[in-house]
Every structure is written in structure tokens, then in C-alpha cells.
Amino acid sequence: MNPKRPVEVRLAIAALAFLVAVVAVLGTWQVLAARSSQRSEIEAGEVSAAHLASSALGSALASRLDLLSNLADNASLSSIFKQKPAEQAKIAVTLHLIYPGFASFDVIDANGRLGARWPAEPAVVGKDVSSQPFFANVMHSGKAYISQAMQQNTAPKELVTLLAAPVRDTSGRIVGILAASIPGSSLASLIGGTMLRDGGALVVFDQFGHAFTGPGASASKSFSSLPGVASALAGRTGAETGTVPGYSGQRLVGYAPVASTGWVVLVEEPSSVLSGPIDALTERLAAIGLAVAFLAAGIVALVASLLRKLIRERERVGALMASVGEGVATIDMDGIVQLTNPAMDALTGWPSSGLVGKKWAEALDLYDQHGNLIPWQESIAAQAANQGHVVATTGYGLHLARADGQRLPVAMTAAPLRAGNDLLGAVMVLRDVSREREVDQLKSSLVSTVSHELRTPLTMVQGFSELLLSRQDLGEKRSREALEQIHASAQRLGRLIDDLLSVSRIDSGKLRVDLAAVDVRGVVHEVVKVAGSQTEGGLAQGALFADRLVVEVEPGLPAVIADRDKLVQVVMNLVSNALKYSPPGAPVRIVAQRKRDHAEISVIDQGFGMTEVECAQVFEKFTRADRPEVRKVSGTGLGLYITKSLVEMQHGQVWVHSEPGNGSVFALSLPLSPEPEKGEVFALQGTKEPH
Numbered sequence: 001m002n003p004k005r006p007v008e009v010r011l012a013i014a015a016l017a018f019l020v021a022v023v024a025v026l027g028t029w030q031v032l033a034a035r036s037s038q039r040s041e042i043e044a045g046e047v048s049a050a051h052l053a054s055s056a057l058g059s060a061l062a063s064r065l066d067l068l069s070n071l072a073d074n075a076s077l078s079s080i081f082k083q084k085p086a087e088q089a090k091i092a093v094t095l096h097l098i099y100p101g102f103a104s105f106d107v108i109d110a111n112g113r114l115g116a117r118w119p120a121e122p123a124v125v126g127k128d129v130s131s132q133p134f135f136a137n138v139m140h141s142g143k144a145y146i147s148q149a150m151q152q153n154t155a156p157k158e159l160v161t162l163l164a165a166p167v168r169d170t171s172g173r174i175v176g177i178l179a180a181s182i183p184g185s186s187l188a189s190l191i192g193g194t195m196l197r198d199g200g201a202l203v204v205f206d207q208f209g210h211a212f213t214g215p216g217a218s219a220s221k222s223f224s225s226l227p228g229v230a231s232a233l234a235g236r237t238g239a240e241t242g243t244v245p246g247y248s249g250q251r252l253v254g255y256a257p258v259a260s261t262g263w264v265v266l267v268e269e270p271s272s273v274l275s276g277p278i279d280a281l282t283e284r285l286a287a288i289g290l291a292v293a294f295l296a297a298g299i300v301a302l303v304a305s306l307l308r309k310l311i312r313e314r315e316r317v318g319a320l321m322a323s324v325g326e327g328v329a330t331i332d333m334d335g336i337v338q339l340t341n342p343a344m345d346a347l348t349g350w351p352s353s354g355l356v357g358k359k360w361a362e363a364l365d366l367y368d369q370h371g372n373l374i375p376w377q378e379s380i381a382a383q384a385a386n387q388g389h390v391v392a393t394t395g396y397g398l399h400l401a402r403a404d405g406q407r408l409p410v411a412m413t414a415a416p417l418r419a420g421n422d423l424l425g426a427v428m429v430l431r432d433v434s435r436e437r438e439v440d441q442l443k444s445s446l447v448s449t450v451s452h453e454l455r456t457p458l459t460m461v462q463g464f465s466e467l468l469l470s471r472q473d474l475g476e477k478r479s480r481e482a483l484e485q486i487h488a489s490a491q492r493l494g495r496l497i498d499d500l501l502s503v504s505r506i507d508s509g510k511l512r513v514d515l516a517a518v519d520v521r522g523v524v525h526e527v528v529k530v531a532g533s534q535t536e537g538g539l540a541q542g543a544l545f546a547d548r549l550v551v552e553v554e555p556g557l558p559a560v561i562a563d564r565d566k567l568v569q570v571v572m573n574l575v576s577n578a579l580k581y582s583p584p585g586a587p588v589r590i591v592a593q594r595k596r597d598h599a600e601i602s603v604i605d606q607g608f609g610m611t612e613v614e615c616a617q618v619f620e621k622f623t624r625a626d627r628p629e630v631r632k633v634s635g636t637g638l639g640l641y642i643t644k645s646l647v648e649m650q651h652g653q654v655w656v657h658s659e660p661g662n663g664s665v666f667a668l669s670l671p672l673s674p675e676p677e678k679g680e681v682f683a684l685q686g687t688k689e690p691h
């Protein structure tokens with residue numbers, strides 16, 4: 001069997017093979033049982049045939065013996081022995097004429113001298129037969145006697161049995177014996193013939209086991225030790241298998257003793273009669289078995305192909321369920337979970353085995369927006385299953401308690417599951433909406449942050465422009481200060497709009513980088529030049545930032561692969577943050593050095609620093625540390641998000657080390673550009689600064 005076959009197919013084949021084996025065993029058992037019952041039937045038939053034949057023979061012989069006894073008992077017969085042999089012969093002739101059932105009659109006197117025989121046999125007349133068993137037997141017992149098989153002296157030298165009865169005078173003394181013979185052939189006719197159908201025969205044996213009939217007939221050879229003969233001689237009736245004189249091979253023998261004679265009747269048949277019908281039955285059963293086996297093979301093939309189809313269908317459904325990214329589960333009309341997909345297991349934190357077979361309401365704890373457990377009757381799963389229409393939740397109110405206890409905002413759609421017109425249950429689709437909720441919250445915070453950040457500089461612009469418009473008497477100095485404030489606010493508005501545009505371009509994937517070999521020193525100098533030219537608070541009289549900036553670029557630092565403008569923007573952002581979130585006058589170091597196959601640019605300040613939690617969040621959108629020293633500095637929480645996105649687009653990394661009160665180190669690394677071949681002219685992209 002193909003080991004790759006699915007277990008169901010193998011089981012079906014095994015079950016059918018088992019069925020065929022059972023049919024085979026039952027068939028064999030049936031054959032054996034039939035064989036045994038057939039045998040008993042045939043044996044019983046043999047026994048009753050033997051019994052019938054023996055009864056028929058027994059009563060025929062008994063009636064002839066009675067007849068002979070009655071003849072011998074005739075008083076007139078006793079005088080015969082006083083007469084001459086010729087007279088004695090006349091008696092024998094007369095008897096033979098009257099009773100043709102006997103083959104011959106003998107008249108024997110009390111001394112054993114055979115006085116007459118008819119049909120005439122002169123050679124035996126006058127002979128002494130006193131030594132013959134029948135003579136002694138009759139003379140001593142005084143009763144009629146049936147002799148063993150005896151062979152005639154004259155032709156046709158047939159086997160005969162002699163029936164002998166005492167002849168008494170008027171005083172009751174035995175004066176002689178009247179004997180009459182019955183040939184073996186007549187014995188056979190007494191029992192209606194000896195030939196049976198199927199090559200069987202009836203065989204008659206005398207009291208010494210001599211066969212009277214059949215091919216083994218002999219007066220001299222005894223078969224008293226043969227199975228059947230021996231048993232019947234011992235007075236038993238039954239059936240056996242063995243050999244029979246004159247018949248070839250093994251024979252089935254039914255035997256019975258012949259009452260009052262001590263003889264035996266055998267009914268014998270070739271033992272093939274036992275197996276013949278059974279063999280035919282076996283052949284029929286084998287043919288049926290073969291047909292059943294073919295049928296079973298056909299059924300196996302059919303069932304296997306159906307199972308394969310079913311399995312493939314199930315696998316398709318399974319693959320479909322597995323490929324759905326949202327949690328899917330089906331329930332029956334009683335609310336029992338039938339099926340879950342891997343996404344559902346991942347969402348709930350329960351393995352499939354933890355949900356399937358349980359009631360939906362008990363398997364999953366779902367809470368409403370007030371934190372109350374939703375009872376089954378009110379769940380949308382129950383509504384879909386009971387009312388037969390699609391139901392879905394809205395908003396972020398529904399919460400799922402996961403296996404680990406965590407509560408997730410989820411959205412759920414429940415649809416009725418139908419087969420034709422029958423409602424089978426419902427299918428539930430569960431979706432984690434935490435990200436959507438976050439985005440929703442982000443949008444709200446964007447709107448509020450952006451509105452606030454727009455409002456502040458706009459208020460400044462409005463306030464100072466109104467001041468300029470309404471007050472003609474402002475001196476030149478005050479007027480200039482107002483204009484500077486308006487200018488700084490306009491710049492702040494511009495930066496905010498630039499940041500928002502950058503974020504939108506990053507998020508929509510529209511921002512592209514143009515990578516080339518870039519000289520880090522040039523970038524750092526450009527940043528220092530721009531940042532350094534600004535003043536604290538953006539005011540004309542403020543101290544220049546340039547005084548606070550310290551640049552340390554490793555001599556001979558190779559170029560990096562980057563987009564120069566984006567790199568300037570990144571370093572500028574880090575430097576301006578370092579200046580913003582440090583006390584006035586605190587130095588900010590910009591260090592650029594080689595680290596294996598990367599260049600690392602670090603911006604190190606001695607500012608307010610950040611907690612570990614703040615450090616973990618600073619690169620996310622709209623994230624600002626929630627403390628006074630940060631709040632009083634204007635900002636959107638977008639700069640570091642843009643920075644990180646830009647660095648990663650240039651295949652670099654950015655990270656921060658910081659502690660509250662101990663300043664911060666923001667660092668980024670970018671891959672070095674391959675060294676130019678000797679003599680090759682290597683143009684650095686957009687190098688604007690002298691080295």
C-alpha cells in the first residue's frame with residue numbers, strides 16, 4: 001500500500017480488506033460446516049440403508065426358517081428316515097416343487113447321513129455331514145439354524161446358506177434334520193438387489209465374516225476384522241470409512257447386524273460421495289468469494305477515490321481558512337465551535353483544541369464598551385445563527401479577553417451558515433482593530449497637535465501685524481522686533497508644513513532617495529553653517545548657535561552612500577533638537593568617525609536627556625516627552641520619525657542613548673562608499689563646502 005495515502009484511505013482499504021477476510025473466513029467455515037453436516041447426512045443415510053437392508057434380510061430369513069421349521073415339525077416327516085433313500089428323495093423333490101424359494105432340500109438322519117438331496121446330487125447322497133457346524137448346532141440346540149456361507153460342490157458352485165431344522169418323532173426326539181439352501185444371489189434379491197447408485201453396493205456377510213455377495217464373495221475368506229464388519233459382528237450399527245473386499249479405494253461403509261442370524265449387512269459407497277457435493281459447493285463458494293473480492297476491490301477503489309476527493313476538498317477549505325488573515329470560526333445551531341483557523345487561534349491565544357467542541361459563549365469572553373461580559377443571547381453570533389442574517393459590530397467598543405488575559409479591541413461579523421435552505425449555524429470573522437484604533441487616535445492627535453502648532457505662530461503673526469498696523473508711533477526698533485517675530489513665526493509655520501508634507505510623502509511611499517557617494521565632512525559643515533547662523537530664540541540679539549557647536553570629523557573619513565540633501569536634513573534635525581533640548585549655552589558636539597564598513601555620525605548634547613521609556617518612543621509619530629522643559633519648546637513630534645525613515649531609506653540605522661539630566665547621544669550609521677580605484681576621478685555628490 002502506498003504509504004503516502006491519507007490515513008482515511010488506508011483505513012477504508014483496511015476495513016474493506018478486513019470485510020473480505022471476514023467473508024473468506026465465514027465462507028470457509030460454511031464449507032467446513034457444510035462438509036461436516038453433509039458427511040453426517042450421508043453417513044446417516046448409509047446407516048439407515050444398512051439398517052433397512054438388515055431388517056429386510058433378517059425378516060426374510062426368519063420367515064424362511066419358520067417355514068422350514070414348520071415343515072420339519074410335520075409328524076409325517078419323522079417316518080421318512082425309516083424309508084429308503086429313493087423315498088427320501090421323493091420328499092425332497094416334493095418340497096422343492098412346493099417351495100421354490102429354496103434352491104435345494106437335504107434330508108439328513110440323526111447320524112449325519114445325507115439321505116437325499118434335490119435337485120439330485122448323487123455324489124453327496126449317503127455322505128456323512130455330522131462334522132458340519134449346522135448339524136452339530138441343530139442336534140445340540142434342537143433349534144433351527146442358519147449356516148455360514150458354503151460353497152456348492154457342483155456347478156454353478158454358488159455360495160449358499162443352509163437353513164436347517166430338526167425333525168422330531170411323536171415323542172419329540174430328534175430323528176433327523178431337514179435342510180434347505182438359499183444361494184447368495186437369492187439373498188441379494190431378498191433385499192431388493194445389491195447394486196446402489198454412485199457405484200455403491202450392499203454386501204451381506206455371514207456370522208464368520210464371509211462375504212455372500214459382491215466381487216469379494218468367498219466361503220473360505222473371512223473379513224471379520226474389516227472395519228464395519230467387525231463392529232456389526234459385535235452387534236453395533238454405524239458408519240465408517242475403510243476398504244471393502246472386492247471394491248477399490250476408500251469406501252464409506254454403513255453397517256448393521258442382521259437380527260437372529262449373526263450376519264452383517266454393509267452398505268458401501270466410494271468415499272468420493274462425501275466430498276463430491278462439498279467440492280461442488282466449495283467451487284461455488286470460491287466463485288462467489290472471487291466475485292465478492294472483485295466487488296470489494298471495486299468498492300475500495302470507489303471509496304478511496306471519493307475519500308481522496310473529500311480530503312482534497314477538505315484540504316482546500318483548510319488552506320482557504322488558513323490563508324485568511326482574520327480570525328474565522330464556525331459554530332453550529334447550539335453555539336458549539338466546529339472549526340477555527342490559525343488566525344483565530346493566534347488572535348484568541350487559544351490553540352484550536354481549546355475552542356473546538358466548546359460553546360462559543362464559554363470559549364471566548366467578549367466584553368462591551370462598558371467592560372461588561374456579553375451574554376450569548378445578546379451576542380451577534382447568536383443573532384446570526386438564530387435570525388439568519390449578517391450582523392456586524394461598529395466602532396471599537398467590542399473587546400476580546402485573550403488567553404493571556406490581555407484585552408484586544410476587535411470587530412466582529414457573524415453570518416448565517418446555510419446548506420440549501422437549512423440553517424447550520426454561523427460563521428464568525430473576528431478582526432483585531434487595535435491598529436485601526438491607534439490610527440484613529442493618531443489622526444485625532446494629529447489634528448489637535450497640528451491645530452495647536454499652527455495656532456501659536458499664527459497668533460504671533462496676527463498679534464504683531466495688528467500691532468504694526470494699529471500703532472503708527474512705534475519706533476524703528478520696536479517695529480523691527482515685531483517684524484522679526486512675524487518672520488520667525490512664518491518660518492516656524494513653513495517648517496511645520498514641510499514636516500507634514502515629508503510625513504505624508506514617507507507614509508504614502510512617494511519619497512525617493514537619490515543615493516551616491518557623499519562626503520560627511522561637507523554635510524556636517526553645511527549643517528553647522530546653517531544651524532550656527534541662527535540665534536537663541538530666533539531673535540536678532542540672541543547668542544549665535546555657532547558658539548555652541550563643536551565639530552570632530554575623523555581625518556580621512558571615507559565617503560558614505562547617501563542622499564546628500566536628505567543626510568543634511570537628518571543631521572540638521574538632530575543638531576537642532578540637541579540645541580533645543582539643552583539649556584542655553586550648553587555645547588553640542590558633532591562627531592563623525594569610521595566604524596568598520598560604516599561611518600557613524602553622533603550628535604552629543606548635555607541637555608535634559610530622556611527616560612528609557614521616552615527613548616523607546618521618540619522615533620514614533622507625534623511623540624514628545626511630556627514634561628515642562630519640552631513643552632515650552634515648540635515642536636510637533638515629527639522630526640525624529642522623519643529622521644528615522646530617511647536614514648533607513650539610505651540603508652542606515654539611527655539610535656539614541658540618553659538619561660534624564662545627563663544629556664543625549666543621537667547617532668546614525670551609514671554604509672561607506674567603496675574606495676575609488678587609484679587615479680580614478682571621484683566626484684562627490686553636491687559637495688558645497690570646502691574641506
Ligand code: ADP
Nearest residue numbers: 577578581618624625635636637638639640664
Ligand atoms: P519635536 O522636536 O518637534 O518635538 P522630534 O521628533 O524631533 O519632535 O522629537 C521628539 C521628542 O523627542 C521631543 O519632543 C523631545 O521630547 C525628545 N527629544 C528629541 N531630541 C532630544 C534631545 N536631544 N534631548 C532630549 N530630548 C529630545
